[in-house]
Amino acid sequence: MTQRTRLRWNGDAALRGTRAGxxxxxxxxxxxxxxxxxxxxxxxxxxxxxxGVATVDEQQLTAAVSYDTVYAVRQHEELTWRHDAGRTAKYLEGPMTEEADTVAQIIAAQLRRSLRG
Incomplete structure (x- = not known):
């Protein structure tokens, strides 16, 4: 007994969905x-x-997080300044490094979701 299966590949739609994800x-x-x-x-x-703002460049598929005050960089880099409990220099670098796996999981989940259709 022969069994046939026909598959229609809509690559353009798949790529659009993946990009959106x-x-x-x-x-x-x-x-x-x-x-x-x-x-x-x-x-x-x-x-x-x-x-603080989060932005995405949809053409380049890159994201950025930034803070925009005249003293943002100095606050970030000055390790000797005292801060309230829980507040610290490297307030952006720390989370960027520590949350890298979580961010990868978030992106992967959205890609999977986009492929399910």
Missing amino acids: AIRGLRLGAEHVLAESRKRVPIEEGTLERS
């Missing part, structure tokens, strides 16, 4: 890192914390 994953991953870094950012008036 990657973009969604990047956005969620960047938002996750932003949330974690906000827990550590030095806080006096909250200006630095409020300046």
